[in-house]
Amino acid sequence: xxxxxxxxxxxxxxxxxxxxxxxxxxxxxxxxxxxxxxxxxxxxxxxxxxxxxxxxxxxxxxxxxxxxxxxxxxxxxxxxxxxxxxxxxxxxxxxxxxxxxxxxxxxxxxxxxxxxxxxxxxxxxxxxxxxxxxxxxxxxxxxxxxxxxxxxxxxxxxxxxxxxxxxxxxxxxxxxxxxxxxxxxxxxxxxxxxxxxxxxxxxxxxxxxxxxxx
Numbered sequence: 001x002x003x004x005x006x007x008x009x010x011x012x013x014x015x016x017x018x019x020x021x022x023x024x025x026x027x028x029x030x031x032x033x034x035x036x037x038x039x040x041x042x043x044x045x046x047x048x049x050x051x052x053x054x055x056x057x058x059x060x061x062x063x064x065x066x067x068x069x070x071x072x073x074x075x076x077x078x079x080x081x082x083x084x085x086x087x088x089x090x091x092x093x094x095x096x097x098x099x100x101x102x103x104x105x106x107x108x109x110x111x112x113x114x115x116x117x118x119x120x121x122x123x124x125x126x127x128x129x130x131x132x133x134x135x136x137x138x139x140x141x142x143x144x145x146x147x148x149x150x151x152x153x154x155x156x157x158x159x160x161x162x163x164x165x166x167x168x169x170x171x172x173x174x175x176x177x178x179x180x181x182x183x184x185x186x187x188x189x190x191x192x193x194x195x196x197x198x199x200x201x202x203x204x205x206x207x208x209x210x211x212x213x214x
Contacts, residue, residue, distance in 0.1 A: 004029040004048075007074040009067065011035045011057050011114065012083035016184030017132070020210035021081055026050065033070035036084070049074065057084045057110035060117075067117040077121035081130045082114050087189075088146030100148045107152035111159055119167070126171030131160050132213075133178040144194065153178070181207040 008025045012018040013034035025032050031049040037056050051073050055062040071077050086106040088099060111131055122129060133156040134149070136142075141150025160176035167174055181198045199207055 006078040007031045008079040009033040010081045016210040018083045020214035024214040058105040063113045064117045078127040080118045088149045092147045103148035108155045123170040128173040131176045135180045
């Protein structure tokens with residue numbers, strides 16, 4: 001419990017990586033505000049406070065409410081971890097414009113909204129922002145997750161670079177994590193033969209677990 005008194009906000013908290021991250025933070029003593037659009041009950045297995053908030057990360061007022069609610073509830077905000085996201089599929093010519101816009105909103109615009117809403121609170125504590133990207137944002141992706149996902153995750157990487165420079169003077173650290181395939185429901189949607197091919201391309205010979213990323 002090395003971080004008692006410190007506060008973290010996690011989006012996408014009901015997902016596989018989100019649940020593992022909330023557990024890791026609480027295990028380390030953080031008070032946590034867990035945010036998800038359809039938040040399932042999270043186990044309170046550790047001696048640390050947990051606040052659960054239902055919010056849509058593509059809605060600016062919802063995002064602002066989640067951040068202000070965290071600060072009001074716990075009195076501060078030290079760390080924001082943005083894990084909310086959604087995956088697409090198919091080649092570009094088969095992607096509807098509405099799906100393109102939705103995936104950019106969920107995966108990229110949400111990060112802009114969250115960063116904007118949390119800046120003041122993070123500056124007050126010289127805190128940190130962690131954004132989640134993907135190897136799709138580095139290597140161009142494929143039809144397995146679709147073009148909008150790859151473009152949005154590339155945007156996350158450059159948003160992190162931009163904010164690291166702009167917010168450094170405020171004492172705020174900004175970092176980005178870009179995992180490869182992770183053993184979550186997002187991966188489970190794929191045929192087992194596809195998962196086997198992905199596994200063979202990974203130097204460790206296995207896909208990452210949610211705990212690895214957390």
